[in-house]
Amino acid sequence: MESVDYQQLVSEHRDRIFTFAFYTLRHREDAEDVTQDVLIRLWNHRQRLDGDRVGAWLSRVTRNACYDVSRRRRVRNAVHPSDPEPQLERATCVEPTPDRSAEAAEFRRNLESALRDMSEPYRSIVIMREIQGASYQEIAEALERPLNTVKVYLHRARRMLRHALAEEEAHVRAS
Amino acid sequence: MFEHPESRSLPRRGPARGTSDDCMRIDELLEAFVDDELSAAERSLVDVHLATCAHCASQLSLAQRVRGSLRELPAQAFPPSLLPTDVKTDAGDVRARRGERSREDTRRSVVSLRGWRPWRSKRHAGGSPNGRRGGRLSGKPSGKPSGSPPAWAATAIAAGLVAVLAAGLFLRPATPVPSHDVAQAEAEVKLALAYLGRIGERTGSIVAQDVLEERVAAPIARSVQRVLKPTAGTTQDGGP
Structure with missing residues (x-):
């Protein structure tokens, strides 16, 4: 090269x-x-x-x-x-703006926290796939894991994020 | 924090509500449903369940929002000022002039690239020797008030000590010195040079202060002290 x-x-x-x-x-x-x-x-x-x-x-x-x-x-x-x-x-400004409600900013903040606390390889897969837009094949090669495993892990990771955010929301409502 | 793969088991938490077997099964399919990666039969199963379960419908909405929000997280731009600009000029221009890439070009380029690295310990040093990082950093207070020195500074200090030791060894031939001290000093110089070589290979990596002091600076300083201090009347081990 x-x-x-x-x-x-x-x-x-x-x-x-x-x-x-x-x-x-x-x-x-x-x-x-x-x-x-x-x-x-x-x-x-x-x-x-x-x-x-x-x-x-x-x-x-x-x-x-x-x-x-x-x-x-x-x-x-x-x-x-x-x-x-x-x-x-944090990656984004979480201050409320006219086009971004305080609730949306809070959601984004909680999402980033949940992503930060996520274990490997789930976090890497989420970053590569959802934030960077990498293909499943590229992720599979990078992590040296089968392609189907990457798909399963991605869905599992997003489910973990969803549950973490649902718990956070329930906690806020309860308090 | 970052964990090694497989170092932590996956928490198997289910939805807070909607804990029927159906809901738990649907919950596991929602992300694939959002990505449109289900088979026709599975998709039909989810559709039917969602039509009758408000909890799972809300979870679907949350799943869609999570995916959408993740995709909205901004990519981060690497500061252009930190790019290895020397490589462009050295290798590119020389090759264009000669029409081919020589071994010397490669060597020069690598050296230039390595030279790009050392001031990266900017948050500890508070600036750079060539000022590339100084402006930005001077306006941004460091999170850590102190830490390891930049690699180039540590290397320079160690090289200076080696030079002093060499001067002590070779520029004072008239001073009688015990041969075992000379041998030990030589061994320690070799050790120091080996560490310098290692530092050079990893130019820019953070060199721990204590390692430098304990394994390089202190032995050299001891040797210098010993060599420069005349030992009267002893030229052989164990001599009078």
């Missing part, structure tokens, strides 16, 4: 890598670091990559890099428990 192709790949995939890292880590600067790491790995492996599978490869590498960051966070918190937890960020 030539350098021009590398630049093209970076242009095509950088936002996608960053989006996945951001929704996984919920921390913008950590997501930037992960994206830079992944782009460096892409450069280092550019000669060996199959052009048709670069997307899946990048998703896999990004996911592993996010996992490493999370692991370092846990180690750092264990060694320095007094350090403040990184402030988790």
Whole structure:
């Protein structure tokens, strides 16, 4: 793969890598670091990559890099428990606007929280499929799981989100 | 937080209400129903049930809203200022001039790319050596007041210590030094160089302060102190 192709790949995939890292880590600067790491790995492996599978490869590498960051966070918190937890960020403005009611903003906020608390691989599948619009095939390659398993996991993940939001709504109504 | 796959079992929560067997079965099909991925028979089953069950109908509405809201979550844009611009100029221009990609081009490009990385520990350093991140960061307070130094700074400090040690070893030939101390110092220099090489390979990764101090800086400093301090009258191990 030539350098021009590398630049093209970076242009095509950088936002996608960053989006996945951001929704996984919920921390913008950590997501930037992960994206830079992944782009460096892409450069280092550019000669060996199959052009048709670069997307899946990048998703896999990004996911592993996010996992490493999370692991370092846990180690750092264990060694320095007094350090403040990184402030988790939200992707959207939740302030009510004329065209977005407070209820809708609250729903979006609860949805993001439920997604953040979701376990793997469900969260990765939801991010890749629903937010990034990846195909089932691409997700299956990235996660190295059968395609039908990805479909089942996606539906299961969205059901988990739905139940979490229904519980939250019931809790609000009860209080 | 992020968990390793299969590290946590799936919570099998059912709907809060509508707990009949039918409702539970329909509940498991709603997402596939929304995605239009059910067989004709399953779809018919869901349609019939939804016509008579207000709870499942509301769950269908919620399922549609969840999917719609997820798809509305915005993609995030990676800041262009963090892109490896050096790679474009080095590799692209040189190759265009020569008409081919040489080994030297590759090496230069990799070096440029690696050089792009180190200032990423910006939230700890409060800026970058070349100012690419400084402007944005100066306007955005860091969440963590302190932390590991940037990799380039740690590398520079370690390299400086190695240089001092080398000067102590090779520029003071007249000073008698015990041979075992020299051997140990040499071993520690090799260790330090190995760590520097490792740091170089992983340029930009966060180098833990304690690791640098314990495994690189402290041994080198000890060696420097030992070597620069003359040991009178001893040129052999165990000598008088």
